[in-house]
Amino acid sequence: MNLFSLFTRRGSAPVARERLQILLAHERTVTGRSDLAAILQEEILAVIAKHIAVDREKVHVKLDRGSAVSTLEIDIEMPGLATAPAGARPS
Amino acid sequence: MAQVLVVTSGKGGVGKTTSTAALGAALAQSGKNVVVVDFDVGLRNLDLVMGAERRVVYDLINVVQGDAKLHQALIRDKRVETLSLLPASQTRDKDALTPEGVERVIGELREKFDWVICDSPAGIEKGAALAMHHADAAVVVTNPEVSSVRDSDRIIGLLDSKTVKAEKGERMEKHLLLTRYDPARAARGEMLKVEDVLEILSIPLLGIIPDSEEVLRASNLGSPVTLSNPSSAPARAYLDAARRLLGETVAMTVPSDRRGFIGRLLGRRAA
Numbered sequence: 112m113n114l115f116s117l118f119t120r121r122g123s124a125p126v127a128r129e130r131l132q133i134l135l136a137h138e139r140t141v142t143g144r145s146d147l148a149a150i151l152q153e154e155i156l157a158v159i160a161k162h163i164a165v166d167r168e169k170v171h172v173k174l175d176r177g178s179a180v181s182t183l184e185i186d187i188e189m190p191g192l193a194t195a196p197a198g199a200r201p202s
Numbered sequence: 203m204a205q206v207l208v209v210t211s212g213k214g215g216v217g218k219t220t221s222t223a224a225l226g227a228a229l230a231q232s233g234k235n236v237v238v239v240d241f242d243v244g245l246r247n248l249d250l251v252m253g254a255e256r257r258v259v260y261d262l263i264n265v266v267q268g269d270a271k272l273h274q275a276l277i278r279d280k281r282v283e284t285l286s287l288l289p290a291s292q293t294r295d296k297d298a299l300t301p302e303g304v305e306r307v308i309g310e311l312r313e314k315f316d317w318v319i320c321d322s323p324a325g326i327e328k329g330a331a332l333a334m335h336h337a338d339a340a341v342v343v344t345n346p347e348v349s350s351v352r353d354s355d356r357i358i359g360l361l362d363s364k365t366v367k368a369e370k371g372e373r374m375e376k377h378l379l380l381t382r383y384d385p386a387r388a389a390r391g392e393m394l395k396v397e398d399v400l401e402i403l404s405i406p407l408l409g410i411i412p413d414s415e416e417v418l419r420a421s422n423l424g425s426p427v428t429l430s431n432p433s434s435a436p437a438r439a440y441l442d443a444a445r446r447l448l449g450e451t452v453a454m455t456v457p458s459d460r461r462g463f464i465g466r467l468l469g470r471r472a473a
Contacts (some may be wrong), residue, residue: 122390122391122392123391123392124388124391124392124393124394124395124398125391127347127348127394127398128394128398128402130348131348131351131352131402132402134352135352135355135402138352138355138356139355139359
């Protein structure tokens with residue numbers, strides 16, 4: 112293969128460098144995503160907890176990173192408001 | 203104010219223990235009070251590399267669990283009096299390390315020493331996490347090789363998210379120590395160059411340690427390479443790195459034994 116012989120003549124280090132750059136660009140977004148979602152979850156929870164008593168289990172933060180668009184989805188279930196029927200709500 | 207430094211890498215066998223011993227000895231040689239702490243519980247080796255394997259009585263786990271006082275477990279080096287070792291346990295496993303216990307021991311060490319250098323175990327599990335958790339700064343030991351660079355990248359991510367400093371929103375100071383470097387092979391395109399690794403990891407360079415048989419000789423003898431042969435190429439590289447840790451500006455070179463020898467021959471011929 113032409114391309115391959117080109118690389119072998121140059122030595123294998125440039126190949127290593129290119130492979131690493133591609134791999135790490137991908138891995139950084141993956142690990143970055145899980146960390147960012149966790150941080151957001153904690154901080155959003157802290158803000159909401161100041162005003163409303165919420166169940167930690169009922170807060171979901173989802174971060175989706177696409178090539179064109181990334182979305183941040185925050186799903187918070189509020190006690191006594193959204194889950195309970197209107198009549199049963201404590202006044 | 204004491205500095206807690208973690209020597210870490212993710213990948214095993216890249217030179218964490220060698221570098222801990224060499225940097226610890228180098229800092230102690232410059233008059234600083236230094237303790238090197240082995241966090242590799244169950245697979246301790248820093249004692250062996252330091253030549254203190256027959257002097258271990260108590261270890262980090264004994265101190266963490268309150269079975270021994272810190273001063274009972276510390277081993278004073280016989281060559282440099284400002285250098286001490288806190289060995290890891292060989293018989294226990296890493297679950298014996300508790301976050302509270304480690305925090306207390308690091309706190310006590312901060313009061314006694316100028317530099318606390320923690321030799322991290324390989325991997326990203328509990329042992330490595332605890333070794334880095336209380337650090338003020340990190341030395342990321344990397345070989346110019348794909349798997350080592352990838353693992354270092356991962357460790358850098360953890361240093362920036364899972365340490366006390368990171369949790370407080372402060373910046374963790376990170377230094378790259380490139381070990382087992384062969385400038386001739388890098389020049390021929392057979393090995394990643396310093397610049398390649400720096401560009402990929404983008405953390406400041408602390409030093410370049412040339413691949414050298416002196417490193418094996420030093421560990422055979424149980425002596426940090428900066429003590430066993432201070433004029434050898436790796437020792438000079440470690441001594442320079444230690445001076446940079448102390449804030450000095452030292453020109454970045456890759457010390458070489460071979461070139462020095464040829465240089466001396468040429469010098470003689472010219473004379």
